[in-house]
Amino acid sequence: MQQLTxxxxxxxxxxxxxxxxxxPNDANPLGFILGGTVMHLIDIAGAxxxxxxTRSLLVTAAVDGLQFLHPIKVGDLIILKxxxxxxxxxxxxxxVEVFSEEILTGERRMTSRAYLTFVAIDRDxxxxxxxxxxxxxxxxxxxxxxxxxxxxxxxEARKALEAR
Ligand SMILES: CC(C)(COP(=O)(O)OP(=O)(O)OC[C@H]1O[C@@H](n2cnc3c(N)ncnc32)[C@H](O)[C@@H]1OP(=O)(O)O)[C@@H](O)C(=O)NCCC(=O)NCCS
Numbered sequence: 001m002q003q004l005t006x007x008x009x010x011x012x013x014x015x016x017x018x019x020x021x022x023x024p025n026d027a028n029p030l031g032f033i034l035g036g037t038v039m040h041l042i043d044i045a046g047a048x049x050x051x052x053x054t055r056s057l058l059v060t061a062a063v064d065g066l067q068f069l070h071p072i073k074v075g076d077l078i079i080l081k082x083x084x085x086x087x088x089x090x091x092x093x094x095x096v097e098v099f100s101e102e103i104l105t106g107e108r109r110m111t112s113r114a115y116l117t118f119v120a121i122d123r124d125x126x127x128x129x130x131x132x133x134x135x136x137x138x139x140x141x142x143x144x145x146x147x148x149x150x151x152x153x154x155x156e157a158r159k160a161l162e163a164r
Contacts, residue, residue, distance in 0.1 A: 006055075006131035011140055014052035016082040018045045021103075022074050032071035033078065038098060038112065039066065041080055046094040046116040049082035053092060054130045058118040061091060062154050070111045072100040079108070086147035087133040091119045093147045115150055 018041065026037045043060060050058055072078050079099040086093045098112040120128040135141045 008132040008134035009053055010134045010136065011083050011085070014049045014084050016045055016049040016052065016080075018048075018080040018082075019077055022072055022076050022078055024074050027074045030071070031074045033073075035068055038068065038072075038078070039063075041078065042066070042096045042098065042112070042114045043116065045080035045082040046096045046114070047118065049084055049094050049096075050092055050118040053084045053087065053133070054118075054120045054128070056120040056128050056130070057122065058120055060116060061119045062117040062158070064115040064150065064154070066112060066114050068112055070100065070109050072111055075103060077101040077103060084133055085115070086144040086151070087130050088151070090127040090129055091117055092130060092133070093117050093151065095143070115147075117151070117154065 020041075022033045024031075026033050028034055043063070047058060047060070077100070079101055080096055081099070082094050082096045084092055085095050094116050096112075096114045096116065097110060098114075099108050099110050101108045120130045122128055133140075133144065135144050
């Protein structure tokens with residue numbers, strides 16, 4: 001692993017918001033955005049936030065179970081808010097929340113929440129150490145503690161998958 005001595009960064013320094021309008025090309029025959037399109041946007045928003053934290057190349061290591069609570073229809077806005085919740089040695093977790101917003105009324109609903117893990121690598125695939133996450137508020141510390149629990153479950157799941 002390549003050691004970098006980068007200073008800690010606050011979650012707010014890498015927080016990312018993406019907004020786009022849902023177009024017919026993104027939708028199924030019911031006029032709702034495709035699940036795969038939402039997954040793609042989640043991956044992009046999460047990756048941008050993690051790139052801002054690490055300023056390195058990254059690969060997606062894991063995406064936790066994803067649910068779609070409400071459909072987002074053609075003409076609505078889709079809003080994705082990503083924030084880094086925890087940074088370990090070479091990997092970090094990002095939370096991405098997805099919202100729909102009706103253009104005419106402004107009504108906003110949360111439709112999904114996803115947790116993704118990215119690993120920092122160089123062009124030869126070597127792992128890179130990443131800046132620590134500076135946790136200041138009680139809320140940030142709680143999020144990071146929850147991320148530790150999810151990470152342990154992910155690594156167990158990976159071990160079980162590799163053993164099959
Ligand atoms: C993700 C990947 C780099 C992990 O490689 P590995 O050799 O198993 O993992 P390493 O032992 O090098 O661990 C690197 C870090 O990833 C973490 N990690 C690995 N697999 C993980 C998983 N499934 N979930 C969460 N974290 C994981 C490790 O805990 C470690 O974190 P740390 O350094 O912060 O403690 C490797 O499996 C890979 O390249 N996968 C394909 C990635 C890809 O193509 N993604 C889609 C396109 S970008």
